[in-house]
Amino acid sequence: MAETPSKLDFIKVYDWLVCNIDKEGLMRENERIDMAATEAYKPLPGDLKRVGEWRHVRKEGAIATWARILRLSYFALAIAIFIGNAYAGSGENMAEIDTCKQAVIAKPDDPEAHFKLGNAYAKSGMYTEAIEAYKQAIRIEPDYADAHCKLGAVYAKSGMYTEAIEAFKQAIRIKPDYVGAHLGLGISYDESGMHQEAIAAYKQAIRIEPDFAGAHNNLGAAYAESGMYREAIEAFIQAIRIKPDDVGAHFGLGAACLILNERGSALEQYKILKDLDAEAANKLFDLIYK
Numbered sequence: 001m002a003e004t005p006s007k008l009d010f011i012k013v014y015d016w017l018v019c020n021i022d023k024e025g026l027m028r029e030n031e032r033i034d035m036a037a038t039e040a041y042k043p044l045p046g047d048l049k050r051v052g053e054w055r056h057v058r059k060e061g062a063i064a065t066w067a068r069i070l071r072l073s074y075f076a077l078a079i080a081i082f083i084g085n086a087y088a089g090s091g092e093n094m095a096e097i098d099t100c101k102q103a104v105i106a107k108p109d110d111p112e113a114h115f116k117l118g119n120a121y122a123k124s125g126m127y128t129e130a131i132e133a134y135k136q137a138i139r140i141e142p143d144y145a146d147a148h149c150k151l152g153a154v155y156a157k158s159g160m161y162t163e164a165i166e167a168f169k170q171a172i173r174i175k176p177d178y179v180g181a182h183l184g185l186g187i188s189y190d191e192s193g194m195h196q197e198a199i200a201a202y203k204q205a206i207r208i209e210p211d212f213a214g215a216h217n218n219l220g221a222a223y224a225e226s227g228m229y230r231e232a233i234e235a236f237i238q239a240i241r242i243k244p245d246d247v248g249a250h251f252g253l254g255a256a257c258l259i260l261n262e263r264g265s266a267l268e269q270y271k272i273l274k275d276l277d278a279e280a281a282n283k284l285f286d287l288i289y290k
Contacts, residue, residue: 093124111141145174164188195226213243247277
């Protein structure tokens with residue numbers, strides 16, 4: 001049976017993603033998804049305040065947008081933990097898939113063989129095939145928590161959030177303190193617009209791992225999207241307590257303070273952001289002074 005990632009694994013991957021997350025890629029994906037949703041404003045942080053372009057943008061829209069970017073960032077964290085990092089080249093990926101296929105042929109009733117094949121497919125972005133492989137592992141061993149969790153991650157990556165929610169719930173049923181499954185469940189709820197359910201899931205992740213900054217950050221974003229800005233502020237403060245240089249938490253805190261007309265507090269976060277991330281600082285500055 002594959003080992004569950006340790007707390008140290010979470011911290012290492014989280015730290016790497018904070019420095020390397022493809023924000024521009026996430027924003028492009030955000031634009032694709034949200035294009036049809038509204039013409040009043042296109043909630044994309046990178047495009048805010050371009051000259052004459054976003055005069056309809058509201059502060060609430062800005063923080064909701066940043067919340068989505070945060071959520072997708074931490075979803076990338078979840079995927080990295082659930083599935084593992086992709087090999088350097090596609091040739092290596094295909095070699096791994098072939099090796100795993102041979103293992104399945106040799107041991108067709110071995111759940112771990114199907115599980116590893118699912119991982120190999122997922123690393124290559126072959127999500128349909130990964131889903132089938134994880135399902136085979138679960139068919140053989142119904143209480144295989146890691147297979148349910150990774151199935152949920154691949155469903156979510158494919159935009160199949162209803163199926164992802166059910167898969168994460170199954171992982172939690174089998175292993176109630178599976179922090180990654182609670183995180184994935186919260187993200188899937190959030191992406192489905194079920195923010196209250198997401199809040200409950202993030203709280204469970206925090207109960208299990210109190211110093212998981214990403215869970216506090218996602219909790220703050222979910223509160224903000226629910227209009228619960230005071231609670232969002234408290235969650236972002238907790239994220240910053242754990243990880244003082246967390247750009248997303250400082251931005252979220254500043255934006256939430258601004259919505260509550262606490263401009264001085266928002267300016268404090270702007271000053272901090274200037275030393276952490278100039279782009280995020282400029283976005284917050286634009287919101288404060290627009």
